[in-house]
Amino acid sequence: MDDRVVVGYDTSAESVAAVRWAATQAVTRGWALDVVHVWGFAGQEGGGAGESWLGREVQAQVRQVAEEGAQIAAEAAPGVDVRAEVRHGPPARVLVDEAAQARMVVVGRRGAGVVNALVGSAATGVLHRARCPVVVVPAAARAGAARDPVLVGFDGSPQSFRALEAGCDQATSLGTDVCVVTAWTAAVDTAGPAYWALTYPQRSPAEVALEEAERVLERGRSWAASRRDVEVTFDLAEGRPAQALVRRSRHASLLVVGTRGRGGLASLVLGSTSRPVVQRAECPVLVTRSAEGVPEQHPPRPERATASA
Numbered sequence: 001m002d003d004r005v006v007v008g009y010d011t012s013a014e015s016v017a018a019v020r021w022a023a024t025q026a027v028t029r030g031w032a033l034d035v036v037h038v039w040g041f042a043g044q045e046g047g048g049a050g051e052s053w054l055g056r057e058v059q060a061q062v063r064q065v066a067e068e069g070a071q072i073a074a075e076a077a078p079g080v081d082v083r084a085e086v087r088h089g090p091p092a093r094v095l096v097d098e099a100a101q102a103r104m105v106v107v108g109r110r111g112a113g114v115v116n117a118l119v120g121s122a123a124t125g126v127l128h129r130a131r132c133p134v135v136v137v138p139a140a141a142r143a144g145a146a147r148d149p150v151l152v153g154f155d156g157s158p159q160s161f162r163a164l165e166a167g168c169d170q171a172t173s174l175g176t177d178v179c180v181v182t183a184w185t186a187a188v189d190t191a192g193p194a195y196w197a198l199t200y201p202q203r204s205p206a207e208v209a210l211e212e213a214e215r216v217l218e219r220g221r222s223w224a225a226s227r228r229d230v231e232v233t234f235d236l237a238e239g240r241p242a243q244a245l246v247r248r249s250r251h252a253s254l255l256v257v258g259t260r261g262r263g264g265l266a267s268l269v270l271g272s273t274s275r276p277v278v279q280r281a282e283c284p285v286l287v288t289r290s291a292e293g294v295p296e297q298h299p300p301r302p303e304r305a306t307a308s309a
Helices: 013-029 053-076 091-098 121-129 158-174 193-199 205-224 239-249 272-279
Strands: 004-008 032-038 081-087 104-108 134-137 152-153 176-185 232-238 254-257 285-287
Touching: 004 013, 004 091, 013 032, 013 053, 013 081, 013 104, 013 134, 013 158, 032 053, 032 091, 053 081, 081 091, 081 205, 091 104, 091 121, 104 121, 121 134, 152 158, 152 239, 158 176, 158 205, 158 254, 158 285, 176 205, 176 239, 205 232, 232 239, 239 272, 254 272, 272 285
Parallel strands: 004 032, 004 104, 032 081, 104 134, 152 176, 152 254, 176 232, 254 285
Antiparallel strands: 134 285
């Protein structure tokens, strides 16, 4: 794996925010930064602009866009090792290929020319195909908000342990804390009244769901006890996981969620929590890749306590 960050730049406000965030991340970690502007058609020399005088002028202007992105990075994080790159082809595929061996790939939530879309086509494509962690940055993200805590959605799944590990690493790098959130709901729709009466005669669905959430959070506490390099706090939130995480994202420097992988392939399936979080969070969202899991200590119960997909 190369110690570098790949970020897409297309002059949109979201891509400007993405470049600034990526530059700060790269210089803090001592990684290189590739600012990639994707233009033109795959497999055609010069992106299809041709070798005429006009074609060369077009290519020069395209190059200026990439260099503009690199300049934004240099201003946001003085000292960053940044390169401006121009590539041709479908933006999502190009960025995924460029980041195949990178530490992470960073994209703006929406790109230039996207209207009324919560997540642009390039960001969506990168999320579904990247082999490395993906960071999606909204236009309003504050590059200097590093003192806010790193927020992690945790549901006790193997993917959420990977998210917790990534969140701790990010917080250590930023010099801030980690706040782990497990959301719970009394999901009575998963079983009928007769089931509850027979299985839990003395307890309500809400009581059982809260107990399950506390058990899940305790597993996170046990894991985090070994991380002496960062302060980790834990919190329960009643309600839907995505809503709870989005609500708290306004006071976070970064939100980290897990995602479910599919058979070791490069594509991934964003779960019911990850998708709306990426769409609506007020801070950058880091979506981790699947990793070797932490086995469940107990079989799953019919109630739900989930904060990560």
